[in-house]
Amino acid sequence: RKPSSEWALHTTFYKHKPHARAVVHTHSMFCTTMAVLGEPIRAVHYVIGDAGAAEVPCAPYQLFGTEALAEAAMEVCGKSNAVLLGNHGLVCCGKDIKGAYGLACNLEYVAELQYRAMSIGKPNVLTEEQMAEVMVKFQSYGQPGAKKTGY
Ligand SMILES: [Zn+2]
Structure with a gap:
């Protein structure tokens, strides 16, 4: 079949994030609302730690289906496993499709x-110190021996 029009967006995650084995791209309502505002998703809840960072940045608008969009996304992504695309949506990755979908x-x-x-x-945003504690706790979250798909 013909690959997704966003093949460059998917590919850039596999190229730059070696742990990524699945990429999910969505125009989900609230993520896209933040992307329309050019606002990052902030640590208003500790669950954001699932992204591997305390904030999910927003890349500037680029035309869909272009390499410029993929480059803009990776430019602002940093260590996060997810990035908002200005006036467009969300892209995120995981170690498998269940993990990437769960993160989305x-x-x-x-x-x-x-x-x-x-x-x-005005939302209360968790501090870097509070999110650092979350990240440590996420490493031992869940049942011992259970297959982890997210946090
Ligand atoms: Zn799209």
Whole structure:
């Protein structure tokens, strides 16, 4: 079959993130809402730690299906396993498709929380120190011996 029009976007994750074995790209409502605002997804809930970073940055707008879009995404991605695409959506990766999909779902949850909090006030964002604690705890999260797909 013909590859996705976003093949360059998917490929750049495999090239630059050696642990990535699956990439998910979505136009999910709340992630895309943040992308329309040019706002990163912030640590308004500890679940964002699933992205491997305390913030999911937003790349500037580029035309869909272009290498410029893939380059812009990787330029701002840093150590995060996810990035928002300005006025477009979200792309994220995982060690398998279940992990990448789970991360996309968790980020949609955090983006919705951020949206709701911004609608009625100023969200309290967890500090780098608080998120560092989360990252340490995520390493031993879940049942011993259970296959981990996300955090
Ligand atoms: Zn798209």
